[in-house]
Amino acid sequence: MLTRPHFEVQDILAHSFDSFRLRHSLDKDQYKAVNAILHCRTAALGGHKDSCSCGFSRISYNSCRCRCCPKCGSMKRESWIEGRLCSILDVRHFHAVFTVAEELNKLALANKRVFYCLLFMAATETVKALAADKKHLGALPGMTAVLHTWGKTLVFHPHIHMIITGGGYSEVGWVEGKKKFFLPVRAMSKKFRGLFVSLLRKAFESGDIVFEQKEFDALLDTVMGKDWVVYCKKPFNGSEGVFRYLGSYTHRTAITNSRIVDVTPKKTTFTYKDYKDKCRQKNMTLDNEEFIRRFLLHVPPSGFTRIRHYGVYSSASKKTKLAKCKTWTRTKSRVLKKEGVSLLFTRMYPGLRPGIFSFNSSFST
Numbered sequence: 001m002l003t004r005p006h007f008e009v010q011d012i013l014a015h016s017f018d019s020f021r022l023r024h025s026l027d028k029d030q031y032k033a034v035n036a037i038l039h040c041r042t043a044a045l046g047g048h049k050d051s052c053s054c055g056f057s058r059i060s061y062n063s064c065r066c067r068c069c070p071k072c073g074s075m076k077r078e079s080w081i082e083g084r085l086c087s088i089l090d091v092r093h094f095h096a097v098f099t100v101a102e103e104l105n106k107l108a109l110a111n112k113r114v115f116y117c118l119l120f121m122a123a124t125e126t127v128k129a130l131a132a133d134k135k136h137l138g139a140l141p142g143m144t145a146v147l148h149t150w151g152k153t154l155v156f157h158p159h160i161h162m163i164i165t166g167g168g169y170s171e172v173g174w175v176e177g178k179k180k181f182f183l184p185v186r187a188m189s190k191k192f193r194g195l196f197v198s199l200l201r202k203a204f205e206s207g208d209i210v211f212e213q214k215e216f217d218a219l220l221d222t223v224m225g226k227d228w229v230v231y232c233k234k235p236f237n238g239s240e241g242v243f244r245y246l247g248s249y250t251h252r253t254a255i256t257n258s259r260i261v262d263v264t265p266k267k268t269t270f271t272y273k274d275y276k277d278k279c280r281q282k283n284m285t286l287d288n289e290e291f292i293r294r295f296l297l298h299v300p301p302s303g304f305t306r307i308r309h310y311g312v313y314s315s316a317s318k319k320t321k322l323a324k325c326k327t328w329t330r331t332k333s334r335v336l337k338k339e340g341v342s343l344l345f346t347r348m349y350p351g352l353r354p355g356i357f358s359f360n361s362s363f364s365t
Contacts, residue, residue, distance in 0.1 A: 007257065007260040007261070007262065007263040007268075008070065008071070008257045008260065009037060009069075009070050009255065009257060009260070009295065010037055010038060010040060010071075011263045012260075012263055012268050012288050012291055012292065013034055013037060013038055013292065014038065015263065015264075015265050015266075015288055016265070016266075016288035016289055016292060017034055017038070017292060019289065020288075020289045020292045020293070023289070024289075024293065026296065028302075029299050029300070029301060029302050030296045030299045032066075032302075033066055033068040033069075033296070033299045034296070036064035036065075036066035036068070036069060037064065037066060037068065037069045037070075039064060040063055040064035040066070040069050040071055040072065041060075041061040041062065041063055041064075041071065042061055043061060045061060045062040045063070045064060046061070046062050047059055047060055047061035047062050048060055048062070067253075067300075067306075068253055068254075068298070068299050068300075069253065070253045070255065070256050070257045071257065086334040087313070087318065087322070088142070088242065088313070088331075089142060089165060089312075089322075089325055089326060089329050089331050090329060090330070090331040090332065091165055091166055091167055091176075091329050091331075092165070092166030092167075092177075093163050093164065093165055093166060093242040094163070094164045094165075094166060094181050094232050094233070095161065095162070095163055095164075095232065095233040095234075096127070096161075096162045096164055096181075096188075096230065096231070096232045096233075097159055097160070097161055097162070097229075097230065097231055097232075097233075098119070098122075098123040098126075098159060098160040098162065098192055098230050099157070099158075099159040099228065099229045099230070100119065100158060100159070100196065100223075100228060101222075101223040101226050101228060102157070103219060103222055103223050103226075104219065104223060105156050105158075106219075107200075107209070107211055107216070107219060108156070108158055109156065109297070110210065110211060111208075111209045111210060111211070112300070112301050112304075113301040113304060114203055114208050114209055115158070115200075115209075116147055116158070116300075116301075116304065118196065118199045118200060118203060119147065119158060119160060119196065120145055120147065120160065120308055121199060122192055122195045122196035122199055123145060123160045123162060123192060124143055124145060124162075124308075124310045124311075125195055126188055126191045126192040126195055127141065127143060127162070127164060127183065127188075127310075127311075128140065128141075128310070128311065129191065130183045130184075130187060130188060130191060131168055131182070131183065136182055136183055136184070137167070137168055137175060137177050137182050137183075138170060138175055139167065139168030139169055139170040139174075139175035140168045140169045140170070140311050140312060140321070141164050141165045141166075141167065141168040141169075141177075141311050141312065142164070142165040142168070142309075142310075142311045142312040142313035142322070142325075143162055143163065143164050143165075143309065143310040143311045143313060144162065144163045144307070144308075144309050144310075144313055145160050145161070145162045145163075145307070145308050145309075145310065146160070146161045146162075146306060146307050147159075147160060147300075147306045147307075148160075148161060148252070149254075149297065149298045149300075150254040150255075150297075150298050152272040152273050152274075152275070153272050153284055153294075154254055154255060154291070154294035154295060154297075154298075155294065156294075156297045156298075163242055165311075165312070165313075166182070167182075167329075168311070168312065169311075169312045169317075169321045169324065169325050173328050174325055174328035174329055181232040183232075185230055185231060185232055188230045189227065189228050189229070189230040192228060192230055193223070193224065193228045194224075197220050197223065197224055200220065201220065204216055253298075254294075254295055254297075254298040255270060255295065259271045259272070261283065262285075263288075265288075266287065266288060267285055267286065267287055267288060268285070268286055268287075268288055268291045269283050269284065269285040270283070270284060270291075271283055271284075272284055312325050
């Protein structure tokens with residue numbers, strides 16, 4: 001049986017957003033996200049009547065479909081995974097993570113759209129440049145990159161999760177990489193740092209980034225003297241598990257409702273995993289307004305694409321390089337499943353019997 005989490009982000013906003021907005025300035029994207037979450041699955045968005053053959057019926061209110069809403073990602077995630085499984089190669093994949101120095105957070109928050117775009121560009125160009133070198137691979141891999149901006153305690157922490165094929169396209173055929181990750185992580189870190197800082201300077205000089213000149217120069221000098229964290233996790237065998245795993249990252253919000261353990265009119269307590277203490281589960285309690293401040297840091301700019309594909313996985317390569325790679329790697333053709341809401345819902349929640357509910361009698365208020 002599906003149960004609603006006892007506490008939700010919606011409850012925290014209902015308690016404290018009115019007082020929060022009097023003390024903080026918000027942009028239109030943040031206001032729009034809050035409004036959507038507050039009205040998600042309430043009578044304000046209308047709904048429909050679910051009926052069972054036994055005579056039982058209930059009212060289900062419509063969701064807001066906002067990508068920042070903790071209640072609205074599951075269906076999109078499943079549909080996205082099914083779509084990607086038709087477009088990926090049945091080869092080993094690696095999961096790399098690109099992070100930036102925390103000193104850049106102020107610059108990122110003041111220039112979100114440009115900063116995030118440059119972060120994608122620096123990460124993908126780093127992989128492409130190193131992979132093109134024959135001593136590493138000498139080929140063009142496939143890459144799917146996802147932007148996250150949060151840490152486990154909702155602090156601002158922009159980073160890129162990237163799935164990379166364990167080989168790549170060349171003019172003579174598929175080039176298989178080493179069993180271990182074919183790119184040296186230390187070289188990736190230095191290349192990524194240098195490329196990203198260079199892109200930031202160019203964006204500043206062209207006027208795309210707005211920041212104080214002296215502070216900007218001092219900031220970049222500081223981060224160039226630090227080691228940036230780029231690391232790679234264990235490889236995946238085959239393709240199915242790769243995007244099932246990546247699906248847990250693609251449509252994730254800054255925090256899920258299941259992590260919230262207590263909400264009062266003043267404070268919120270939630271769980272987090274402390275990586276510095278052997279990944280132990282711990283509780284953190286914040287004032288509601290501080291929780292809301294941290295949560296709203298992660299509202300992306302309107303229309304911004306958080307999931308992007310590069311190399312042989314790019315849209316431009318689907319009918320050319322990707323098609324050849326599928327032949328070379330003997331990847332079986334997959335057909336995108338077109339399933340209705342009931343079947344998708346049943347697959348997501350195996351405990352439900354197929355066809356137990358029918359959806360009818362839509363209404364609005």
